[in-house]
Amino acid sequence: MGDLERPSGSRLVLHDHAEHPLTVRDLARLHLPSVQLAYLSACGTVRTSPELADEAVHIVSALQIAGFSHVVGSLWHVDDTIGASVAQGVYESLGTGDGALDVDRTAEALHSTVCALRDTYPQTPSLWACQVHAGP
Template identity: 50%
Template sequence: MARLAGEEELDGHLAWLWDTVTGPVLDALGLTGPPGARPPRVWWIPTGPPAFLPLHAAGHHAEGAGRTVLDRAVSSYAPTVRALAQSRRPADAPPTPSFLVVAGPEAPAARPLPGAAEEAAAVAGMLTGARLIAGADATRAAVVTALADHTWLHFCGHGAAEPATASGSRLLVHDHLDHPLTVAGVSRLDLPSAELAYLSARATARSGFTALDEALHLAGGLHLAGFRHVLGSLWETDDTVSLRIAERVCAGLGAPHPVAARALHDAVRETRDRYPATPSLWAAYIHVGP
């Protein structure tokens, strides 16, 4: 009953967001396309408290296709208008894709995540030539070194958000207690060949209370480090659904020019259509980038 009440409350918040924020914006832009049409792209650049809210998932989902952002637009996020303009400039031909999959199913001082190992194995099997770093081998040094040699990253494991000090939010690599992979550390990396990062971990796109106007979260940090496209989440998601969405996204990405936003949008909308009354399963996923 508590879970049901929570889903109903979240659904109510998504409807309110549509009525007060995203619905009027899309109407003003003339984005009222019929259900089933190929939706256009929209970039959200929230500041202040709205930075915590799933604008991309707003809508009256119980009604079916129509008054929802998912049915009218493919959503992405950007830290600033300038950053968005820069990231949308024509780029040189991207390098040949090379894939890195990192799995941390049993990070120290964190509960086990058996689904992380399953997802990592499934994703690595779908990506030709992917390198898998898992378990005790997935240290901060190993991951940072491998990032320089790969254009795509898929991380499966724990993420830890630090609302009071957002720059301290981190991915739980195996030695995170002594050598954390934080937002601050990630954003200082220089990865000019990086193309796409998929963070299958909780709260990788949640900003801190003290930096509401900045993209101080793990997804934003990887974007600043050089990844053109970053997929993250606002909260912890179900292991089974996470695996299904990851597989759907990987199948929808077209190397060497990944249409990451559309691949994620299609996977999330498909999941929403299957579980419309359970928004916690699909409303958390976001895309950051051009």
């Protein structure tokens, strides 16, 4: 859930978010050296206010600061069916066949998945153009 007035107060909406919010500030303070991929299929995980458009204070950047080398987020609301399709396509592309994931291919996997959706819905970029990858 984005907080456009206080971006560091933006938070993940988890089961106990009302009592114990997990904010951008909390995430950025974590040190998780062995994590590799965070996939956020949610509304506006990279969104900030117009006044702070040149600052990268959002959940995606906080997860990168915490240690995730690859983070997939969204710029705006994700249609549930499309969001599930993108996640499935990305994870299938990352699979190595032995149950592991080749996360170094995350950007490529997201790109090819989004291109396939673009080909299916060429007149509706609002369905497929919101996913972004942050990382190498």
